[in-house]
Amino acid sequence: MPSINDHFFAIARAQSDYARCIDDDRLEEWPSFFEEACLYRITSAASHRDGYEASVVFANSRGMLTDRISALREANIYERQAYRHLLGMPALLGQAANGLRTETSFMVARIMQDGTTDLYATGRYLDIWNTKGETPKIVERIVVCDSSRFDTLLAIPL
Amino acid sequence: MPSINDHFFAIARAQSDYARCIDDDRLEEWPSFFEEACLYRITSAASHRDGYEASVVFANSRGMLTDRISALREANIYERQAYRHLLGMPALLGQAANGLRTETSFMVARIMQDGTTDLYATGRYLDIWNTKGETPKIVERIVVCDSSRFDTLLAIPL
C-alpha cells in the first residue's frame, strides 16, 4: 500500500496510547512516551505565530516531565479533574534531522469533579518522533493550542 | 504489517458504523450491532471507579435494547434531538474469555430541535467483541461517561 507511510500506524497508535495514558490518569507513565533528551512545550497559536520563546509549560528533559507529574501528585493544590482527548489523523511531514515530523489535531474536553464538562483546549501537536525503536518515541512535542486563554489552570498535561 | 492487529480495521469500521447508525437516527438497526446474549450498560467514571452495580441504562439481552428503541419511538415523551459521535482509535486490549477486549474514546454532541448544540457526553467504550463472524458483534459494551451529570435526559443511546 504505497500511499501509506510505514510509520503511520505506529505513530497513530502511539498518539492514541498517549491520549489514553493521560485520560486514564496514568500520568506516571506519561514521560515514558518521550526520549530521555526531549523537548515538550505548550504554547498558543498566537505565541507560535509571534515567535515567543516562553511557554505555558516548558521541559527540555524527561526529568522535567517527571517533575510535572510528581508536582501534581505531591505538591500542587487543584480540584480533581480529568481530560478526554480526541485526536485527528497524524499528518506525516517528512524526516527532520532528529526524526520524523508529524502534525496531529486535537480536541480536549475537561471534566471537573462535579461533572461539569467543557471544551477545554483545541489545537495541534507539532511532533518529531524517533522511529528507530520498537515503538516511536517523542523527541519533540510542541503543543500549539488554538487559544491563548486557559480556564482557571492547566494542571494535567495535554 | 505486524504492528496492526488483524481485527483492528474491522472493529474500527464497526465502531464507525455504530456511531453513524445512531447519528442518522436509524435506531431500529442499533440492536443488530450486539449479540443476542449481550450486556449493555451506561455508567459514569465515578460510579465505575466506586464499583456501583446500577447503571443509567442496563440491558442484559438484545431484547432490552429493542425495548429501548420501541419505548423511544412509541412511548416516551421528549423533544426531538440528535447526536453527533466522534470516536477515537480503538485500543485492542487482548482476548477475554468471551471475546476481544477494546477501549475507544468518544465525544458526543447533542443537537436540539432549535439547533442548540452542546458537548453532551464524553467517555470511553469498554467493549468485548465477538470477532468470529463476518462483522464483529458486541458481546459487552460498558459506556463509561466521564461525567455523572446528565443534562435533562438521556433518550438516545450512546
Next chain:
Amino acid sequence: MPSINDHFFAIARAQSDYARCIDDDRLEEWPSFFEEACLYRITSAASHRDGYEASVVFANSRGMLTDRISALREANIYERQAYRHLLGMPALLGQAANGLRTETSFMVARIMQDGTTDLYATGRYLDIWNTKGETPKIVERIVVCDSSRFDTLLAIPL
C-alpha cells in the same frame, strides 16, 4: 486486507489534509481539493430533510470557491477567527455515476481572536470523489450541519 477498501486511506488522508488546510488558514489552497467542475454546498440536517434547494453556501464551480476565499481576504469585514476540525472515519458508500460516495462526520470548534472557543458546528460531509487521479478530488461535497443555527457568521468554509 479485503475488509479495507483500496480507496479508504487515500480518502481519509485527503479529508485530513482538507481539514488541516482550513485550520492552518491556507485557504487559497482550499479550492484545489475540488474538481474544476464541482458542487459545494453548506446546508443543515433539517433543510436537507425538507429538501430545500437553497444553501448557506452554494458553489457549482471551482471559481466560486476561489471567489469565496478572495472575498474573505479582500472584501469581507469580520473578526479574525480560526477553526479546528475533527473528523470521523470516512464511510465508503459505493460508486455513483460521477465517483465514489462517502460520508464523514465532523466537529468544528471556532476560536475567536480573544481565545473564546466554542463548538461551532457538527455534522457530516456527503461527498463524491473522483478517485482516478493521484489524489482523490472532490466532485461534490454537501456539508450537512446538524444544526441550522449559525453563530454570528460563517466566514471560513467548513
Next chain:
Amino acid sequence: MSQQAELERTVEGMPNWPGDGLTRVPYWVFQRDDVYAREQEAIFQGPVWHYLCLEADIAEGGDFVTTFVGDAPVVVTRDSEGAIHAFENRCAHRGALICLDAKGKGKKDFACVYHAWTYDLTGKLTGVAFQKGVKGKGGMPPEFKISEHGPRRLKITALHGLVFGSFSADAPDFKSWLGPEIEPKIGRVLAGRKPVVLGRYTQVLPNNWKLYVENVKDSYHASILHLFFTTFELNRLSQKGAIVVDETGGHHISYSAIDRKTNTASADYAQQKIRSDSKYRLADPSLLQGFDEFNDDVTLQILSVFPTFVLQQIQNSIAIRQVVPRGPDRTDLHWTLLGFETDTPEQRLTRLKQANLIGPAGFISMEDGCVGGFVQRGVRAASREQAILQMGGSTAESSESRVTEASIRGFWKAWRAHTGI
C-alpha cells in the same frame, strides 16, 4: 402591585432620554434588563403586529408551525375551514408548552403532554383529562368552566401570503398599521404569485435586537460596510433610489435602481476615500447575473415593518427575516429564502447562486451579522454615552437621498411612542 403601576415603576427607574429624542440614542437602551422587560410588554405583547409565518407554511387544514413573538412561544395553525389561528404555546393548566414540534401536518387537536388537556386548532381548551375524576372521585370542581380558560390567543391578519398576529385586541387595522406606502411595495415582491420556500436558517446575533433593526434601516452603511454592493454595482448611493419612512416612523423602504445615465458615483466615492471602492472582481461572475424580475430596474428593495419584520429583494434574492430578541444582548435572526412556482430552472438557479449574498455566510449579510456585536461590545462601558443620528438631518421623513439616518430616527420615534421611554 397593579400592572399599570408596575409599568410606571419600570419606566420611571430609567435614566432620562438625552437630546431632542431622535438624534441621540443612549446606549443603555441596548443593555438594561428593565428596558428589555418593558419592550416585551409594550411592543411584543402590545398593540403591535408581528410576523408569524407564511401562509404557505400552513397551506392545508391541520398544518401548524411554532414560532415566537418576542419571548412568547406561539403556535400558528390552519383549521379545516382554512382559517388561520395563533395562540400562546402555553398550556392553560400549568404552563407547559402545548406543542413541542417546529411544524406538522394533519393535526386535529393539541394534547398537552403533561396532563393531556386538549385544545382545538383555534387554541380553545376542549378537554380536561379526568375532569370528572375517576369513579366519581377527584376531578375538577363544578365551578371550573373549560370555556373560561385557555392560552392567550392572537389576533390574526394576512397579506400577500404573510401572516401577522398580535396579542393585543387594541392592535389597529393592519392596512392602517402599514399605511399607504408599505403595502404596495410588499405587493411588488409577493403579490399574485405562489412562493416556494427555498431555504431556512437562523443566524444568532451577539447583540440587542434593536441594533440589528437599526442596521436594516441604515441605508448609510450599505455602500460602506459592504464591499460587494459598491464594487459590483448592486447598489450605489448615486444610483436612482430613495428612502421611504412611513408616518409612524416604524416602517421603511429603501430601494435603488439602475441609473442608466452616466454614473458620477466613483468620483463621490473617491472623495470619501472609502475602503469599499476596491478593484475586486469575481472569478465566476455568474454569481451576480440576475434576471429582471420586476421590470422596474430596481435591484434592491429592503422593506421593514415595525418592529421586527424585514422583506428583502437583493437582485433576485428574495427573503424574509424575522428578528426575535433572546435577551438584552442576544437575538435570533430567522431567514426564509423564497422562490416562486413560476421560476424557470435558470431563474431558480440564479436564486440559489444569489443566496450566497445573504445569511450567515452571505457576502453582504455576514457583515451585518457581526457589526451589531461590534457595537454591543464597543458601548459596553458607555451606557451613559449616546449614538449620534444626524445624517440627513433630525427628522424621520422620506428622502430621495439614502445618505441619511431618517429611517433609523423613525424607528426610535415609533419605539419611544410604544414603550413610553
Next chain:
Amino acid sequence: MSQQAELERTVEGMPNWPGDGLTRVPYWVFQRDDVYAREQEAIFQGPVWHYLCLEADIAEGGDFVTTFVGDAPVVVTRDSEGAIHAFENRCAHRGALICLDAKGKGKKDFACVYHAWTYDLTGKLTGVAFQKGVKGKGGMPPEFKISEHGPRRLKITALHGLVFGSFSADAPDFKSWLGPEIEPKIGRVLAGRKPVVLGRYTQVLPNNWKLYVENVKDSYHASILHLFFTTFELNRLSQKGAIVVDETGGHHISYSAIDRKTNTASADYAQQKIRSDSKYRLADPSLLQGFDEFNDDVTLQILSVFPTFVLQQIQNSIAIRQVVPRGPDRTDLHWTLLGFETDTPEQRLTRLKQANLIGPAGFISMEDGCVGGFVQRGVRAASREQAILQMGGSTAESSESRVTEASIRGFWKAWRAHTGI
C-alpha cells in the same frame, strides 16, 4: 440595611399573590431573582430540615461527604465517637471551600488550603497558622479568639439511615416536623435493613426547582405523561391507592397497590382518550418482573419531605432524590439508588433492571426530567399569568383519589408560610 429590613424590602418588591392562595400560582415565582434569594434565606437557611446524605455514606469515624443545602456548600462528617456533624463548607478566615473532595475516609481534621486554618470533624476552628506570628512578629491580635470563629454549623438529625440538617437553631423537632403519617412510610422502605448504594448520578434540570417538586407531588400526571405506568400496570388511578398530605402541606405520600378486584380502569381511560393507553408491549418483559418486597401489594410509593427530599419505591426500584436549586431556571437532581444487604442475587438483578425506569434515561423519569423545562419555556413571557391547581378541589388534604393536585397545593401552602410571599 438590617437583615430584617432587607427581607421586608425583598418581599415587598414582589407582585401580589393572585387568587385564594392555593388554587392559583403566579408564574413569576419560577422566574424572579428576588424570589430565589428569598427562598435561600427563608427555606434553605431557615428553620427547615434538609436531606444531607445517608448514614451509610459516612459509616465510619473520619468519613465525610460534601453536599449542598440550597446554594450553601456543606460538609457532613462522622467523628470518632460516631456522632454526625455538618457545617458550611466555607472557611472562617476568608471564605475558601474548606473541603474540595466529594467524599473521603480516615479524616482527622480539615485544613483550608489557602492559609491552613484547621477544623476538627465537628467544624470547630482548631488552628490558625502563624496565629502567634513568626519570631514574635505578625500573627493575629490577642483579642482574636479562635473559639469565636468558625463556619456555620448545622443542627443534625437522623432517621432510618437518612441524615438531615438545618442551618437554623429554630428548626423544630424532626419527628414533629415530619408529623405522624410520614415517618412510618419512610420506615416501611428503609427501617430495619442495611442499605447498599447501587448507583449515583445527577440529572440537570432546565427549570426552577419548584417545578420539579410540583412534578413529584403531582399524582395527576403520572398515568398520563408516563406511558409505562399505565401500559404495564405499574400504576393505575383505578388501582387501590391514595394521596397523603401532612398538616403543613409540605410533605406527601402517593401510593398505589394492586387491585385484585376486576379492573375497570381501561374504560375510564378510554373515556379520556389519553394517548398513554397504548398497546405497547416489551420484547424482554423480565425488566418488570419484580418481587414482593413489602408484603403489602404496594407497587409504588412516592414520598416527599418539604422542601426537596424524595424517597421513591417504584416496584423494587428504591431511590433517594435530592433536589438542589442552582438558580431560578436550573436545578440539580441527585439520585442515589439503593439495594439492601439482604438482597439475593436475583433480587439485586431485579433492582438493576428496574433502574431502567428512573434517572435521566429512565423510561419514566426521563419525562419528568424534560417536562419542567417545557413549563419554564412555556411561561417565559407569562410572568403575570397563573397556573391552575383545582384538580380535586381547593384544599390541601389527603384523599383516596389520586386525580387531585392536593399535595401540590400543600407544597404552596408550606412554601408561602415559610417565605411570607
Next chain:
Amino acid sequence: MSQQAELERTVEGMPNWPGDGLTRVPYWVFQRDDVYAREQEAIFQGPVWHYLCLEADIAEGGDFVTTFVGDAPVVVTRDSEGAIHAFENRCAHRGALICLDAKGKGKKDFACVYHAWTYDLTGKLTGVAFQKGVKGKGGMPPEFKISEHGPRRLKITALHGLVFGSFSADAPDFKSWLGPEIEPKIGRVLAGRKPVVLGRYTQVLPNNWKLYVENVKDSYHASILHLFFTTFELNRLSQKGAIVVDETGGHHISYSAIDRKTNTASADYAQQKIRSDSKYRLADPSLLQGFDEFNDDVTLQILSVFPTFVLQQIQNSIAIRQVVPRGPDRTDLHWTLLGFETDTPEQRLTRLKQANLIGPAGFISMEDGCVGGFVQRGVRAASREQAILQMGGSTAESSESRVTEASIRGFWKAWRAHTGI
C-alpha cells in the same frame, strides 16, 4: 436621573459595611451587580491610573494595541512624533469598535468599518463619510462639528517602559499617585534595560477580580498554599523580607531575600504542622537554578499598583499581570512574560525554565488561579457573612513581617475611598 443622583442611589442600595472597615470584608462585595457597576464608574472610569501596555508593544510610530480598562475597550497608539495616545475603542457615531485587531503596525488612521468615520492616531475624529452628502443631498447638518465629537480619550503616562492611562482628567500626577516607595522598586526590575516580550497568555479566573487582587497582596498565603516556595526555599517567611504598603493602601510590595544567617524557619514551620513543608525534591533541579540578576539577594518581589497592575519578580521570572474584570464572578488575568535584550542565552533559557512557575500551568500560579474560585463558591450562600482580615493587626501599614494581611487591608482602604462603599 443625573449621574450623581444615580451614583448615590447605587451606593445607598447596598447593605452597610460591617466592623471597623478594614478587618472585616462582607462577601456581598464579590457578588452584587451594583457593586460591580459602582467599581466600573468610580475606579475604572474614575481618577485612577490603569496599566495599558508596554512601551515596547508600540515601539514605533503607527503601532497600536487594543486592551481593556475595566469593561471599556481601549486602543493605545504611538503617533509619528513618538507620542503615546489612548482612547475608548468606541466609534463616536453609533458605538462600533473602532479597531478590531489585537495589535498592528504602520497605522496612519482608523476607519470604523460601519460607516467609515475616521480617527487619527490620537483618537481625534477626522472624517465623517458623506458628511456633505452626495450631489448635495443628505449628509450631516451644518451645526454638526466634527471637532465636538470623538471617543473618550485617556490621560497617558509612562514609567520605566510601562504605559498607564486614565479616563478621568482628575487623575493625580502619576508620581504622586505611586508615592515615594513604589517607583524605585518598579525601577529596580525594569529601569535602564530594554524588555523583550517572551510570552503572553490569559488565565480566566472563575471569581471576582478583587479576590485575585487580595491573593496578590496576600503574603500570608504564599508559604502555605504554595509548596514550591517553601520546599525549594524560594521564599521563607523567616527569610529577610518585608511588606511595603503605600500611604493610600492601594499599592504594595512584598519581597524576600536570602537570609545568609542560619535558617530557623523549619522549626517555625514544624510548629504549624503545615502540609506545605514536604520532603519533595525535583528530578531536574535545573528548573530552579537562577542567576543573581539584581545583586541584592532578593529572590522574590511582588509589586502591585492599585487597582489591577502587578509586576512580578520570582527569581529570574519577570512578568506583568493585568487584571481585567469580566463580571462579578469572572476575571481575565493577562500575563506578559519578560526578558531583556541583555540576556545571555543561558540567562534566557533560565527564564524559559522558570516560566514553569507562573501562569495557568505554573507550579505556583496555578494555585492562585483556582483558590479565588474556591472562595467565590465557598461564600455563595454567605453574602451576609464576612472575611476576617486581622493577621498582623488592623492597620494598613508596612511591616517587616509578612505574616500579615496589612496590604490586603490597604487594598480595601483604597477601594472604599474610591467607591464610597
